[in-house]
Amino acid sequence: MSVFSALLARDLRLALRQSADSLTVVAFFAIATVLFPFGVGPEANILARISGGVLWVTALLAALLSLDRVFTVDYEDGTLDQLVLSGAPLPLVVIAKVLAHWLTTGLALIIVSPLLAITLHLPMEGYAPLLLALFLGTPTVSLIGAVGAALVLGTRRGGVLLALLVLPLYIPVLIFGTAAVESAVTGISSDGPLLVLGGLAVLALTLCPWATSAALRQAVE
């Protein structure tokens, strides 16, 4: 457990010392969202219709971009070699790193999402399910992203390759995440989709750390 807390503390300290980082993720989320009115046009009714989907897609892209380098620096400077050699269970190492990442970026995304929803004219009933769905969905996104990030270590175009690997895996999260918002807006209960999102999170937590460890282990060979 000391490995877990040491690593979590170090990653949080690094993130705090470089606090611009989580701000940057949030800013990307905001800008990418704001691009849509430019592309689609400013009509409120069209924007309201697509707001849930746009918010989810851009949140996924923001999470993805920030995950891109979650292991890269450790890989390039040899920290990963040493972590593998620490003899600690590697899945635990992975969970500590992903948790630090989610605390510093995923949470920030959730917090600003209502503001962005205003600019996209999301109907009033959509806010609560949007927040809940993001809260249940973003950990899954981080966990799946970590698998991809570990797989692309050492390739040249990490970012795009990562997107290619994990975006298809994000589709279930996306479908149920937007379904939660849509059903609330159209007056149906959003319990069903939210339950599925919770289930996906549990599934991701049990499978992804192992897959990530395997990928990390072969990366340092």
Next chain:
Amino acid sequence: MSVFSALLARDLRLALRQSADSLTVVAFFAIATVLFPFGVGPEANILARISGGVLWVTALLAALLSLDRVFTVDYEDGTLDQLVLSGAPLPLVVIAKVLAHWLTTGLALIIVSPLLAITLHLPMEGYAPLLLALFLGTPTVSLIGAVGAALVLGTRRGGVLLALLVLPLYIPVLIFGTAAVESAVTGISSDGPLLVLGGLAVLALTLCPWATSAALRQAVE
């Protein structure tokens, strides 16, 4: 001029030898676009209404992701030091690198865009102006992206920071790019927006290489 051609040839050779790279950019473009029917729902009329905008936004994001590392590798392995020390005009070096990048990724994006437009139910009249607008707009996107990529050299979260810096600069391209498609679809001539896109390209070609050189020079200090 030998600097220009030597660098162009080397970058093209590197891209060909690692041909997965341009494929990856295209794949990101495709997947991000295809996420929208999942997020927004499959109704054809809604999709048709937003198709131009979605294609442009995702093309911008794809270009951005691929630009992220256009100078990073050269920076990290010391090639940039040597290029600055080559005594060749640095703006020329920049143009050679950006041209190589555009030839291997921008062109690929243009080529697949009609296919993706089909999946989003873009009306028939939109295709020609979409292609033309992408052809005039993507060089500007590459040139502006190069400035951002040079500025973020040496930072930890290159990808997201780059997005934050250059996405606001992309807004004019986005507005006129989608305007070209929209006006053609609604039966108006799209000459105006296309002309502006051409103007922006000329402006970018005259300003961006200098800004990029300045950024590169201070990066190697």
Next chain:
Amino acid sequence: MHRFANPTQFMRIANAIFPWAAGLAVVLFVFGLPIALITSPADYQQGDTVRILYLHVPAAIMAELIYYAMAAGSAAFLIWRHPMANLVAKASAPMGAMFTALCLICGMLWGEPMWGTFWVWDARLTSTLIMFFFYLGYLALGDAFEDPERGDRASAILALVGVVNVPIIKFSVNWWNTLHQPASLSLTKSNMTGDMLLPLFLMLGAYSFFYLAVLIIRVRSELLAAKIRNARMSQIAGHEAAQPAE
């Protein structure tokens, strides 16, 4: 030029200005706020919500002016390598971001009663939002390097690139907007009277002196921080001298 680049010289001037700037800011706020928020006439159409204008419009003007100040400081830093110019630019950026945020928030709160929505994709609103992103980008880039000196240079270049873009954005967004939706801001412009101009200028003055005072405080604390850093460095260097072993 080099005289002014000297921090001691600069601080001498700044320290002389500071009490005046701070004092004027306080006085103008004390007189301006009550006039703006209470005694000025209510609009016959908008009622009391018109008072938001006195917070909103000066904030918008300040946000733009500070951007130009920041760009000018960055240019001086890049061309003549004036560290003080850079300090001024760096100290201005958070203030500019703050005024932009104030303008946006007041505008959104005003939009709700006026237009029935917090936000429309109107030309002015949009270009203000983009300026806000430029401020954020400047701040984030300056903070993103291991080496603070690199951050200074990179963000200075960005500030200059951004200034080229501001007019383009204004123009292009107008063009885009006329396609879809008419401008919304012309209605109150016509009935801007003397009663309204007084509080407007009082608040603009208050904002300006507030900016100046905070700017001086921030530059001063930056200089102090640098001094402390150097004191620590000299301590380390002193040890090094004491230990010839290395």
Next chain:
Amino acid sequence: MTGETNLSQTTTAGSFSGAGLACRRGGRLVFTGLNFKLTAGGALVLRGPNGSGKTTLLRVMAGLTPSAAGTMSWNDKVIDDPDAHARNLRLITHLDAIKPALTVSENLSFWMTLWNKPDDQRLQKALQAFDLSRLASYPARLLSAGQRHRLALARLLVAPAPLWLLDEPGNALDTASRDALARAILAHRAAGGMVIVASHEATFVSDGETLDLGLFTPKTVVHWSDDESVEAAE
């Protein structure tokens, strides 16, 4: 320098050996039929021209790179759990695992916590051993090449481990630091530790055995997916 013996004391004195090791990199057999044996207090120097496989062998010994043939043993028991083996060793390569944003002592104490338990006195001694005490509160980004390498080397002393694997540890070090390293190695061995060093230079171990990888050239070139030919080459 009395503190160093204390720093290096090892919990498991033991032996470390390899038999019939072979390794393939990039479709080529780098070495094959390689044997070595090291006992408590022993030292081994890896020599050989550039490209002869010293770095590769160290990574095999650390359990990072799998060997194509052969086995390694710890205390005469075949190593089958790489994690358990990893806890017995420290590997120093030219990748220094230093975070530029953290200070020198934060960098060091992170590894200390990860491997063992926080112990400020030990940390101070490790810093002292490589003359880093006065740099302790420096952010690591300010270090020069040699100072960074010394910080990496100081990791050897923050938590005990019987086996040290050092890849060209003299790189970028000035004379005083070389001496410090030599002393640290001596103390480690005196406490029953083992050291394996790959180096081109005057070595840091005077009385160690030498394993010359240059002798494996000319290398047998085999088809990369053909396991049988590896056996044949042994």
Next chain:
Amino acid sequence: MTGETNLSQTTTAGSFSGAGLACRRGGRLVFTGLNFKLTAGGALVLRGPNGSGKTTLLRVMAGLTPSAAGTMSWNDKVIDDPDAHARNLRLITHLDAIKPALTVSENLSFWMTLWNKPDDQRLQKALQAFDLSRLASYPARLLSAGQRHRLALARLLVAPAPLWLLDEPGNALDTASRDALARAILAHRAAGGMVIVASHEATFVSDGETLDLGLFTPKTVVHWSDDESVEAAE
């Protein structure tokens, strides 16, 4: 080895000097009031403990890092155009500017084309000088640390330049390669070239002058933004 003289022949024999140089890194004066002078055929060895500023000085000399005070001159004319100065020199640091996806000879011929003109015979000689001929068609990603460094060094010979700036050029080299480097330096100087080497080890130049940066400690600490104190410290 007769070919090497040919490889190193320089077009502009000259002199290179610096007066009153100072450099600040991370808020600290690394050195100040530094003078040096080098004439055709001359060599200068930079010495000093870790962190004394050898790497920094080499980057200043190359024109990459601006100096905080002082001037440098080429042929007794003050250097004001960094691009023109850059064409007179080759800088070798621990960043090797090698593309792993290209072969050894492709890597080398790119720099040759950039600096001069393609010349296959010269390329072969440069490969030969650092014993890389049999690796010529290897992708560079397969090289070991020392082989990579040799490839970086071979760049010195593909296009003539009167001034060589070498930062710890002996790193990771085996004995044969060290000799090859020493020979290349000799030939370069015999042809009128100048060499500046930063190194902790037995140097590659026997008769060069030595500049000891260790002498600049204790370092004068100045306020980073206060230009006048830099002048004062000189």
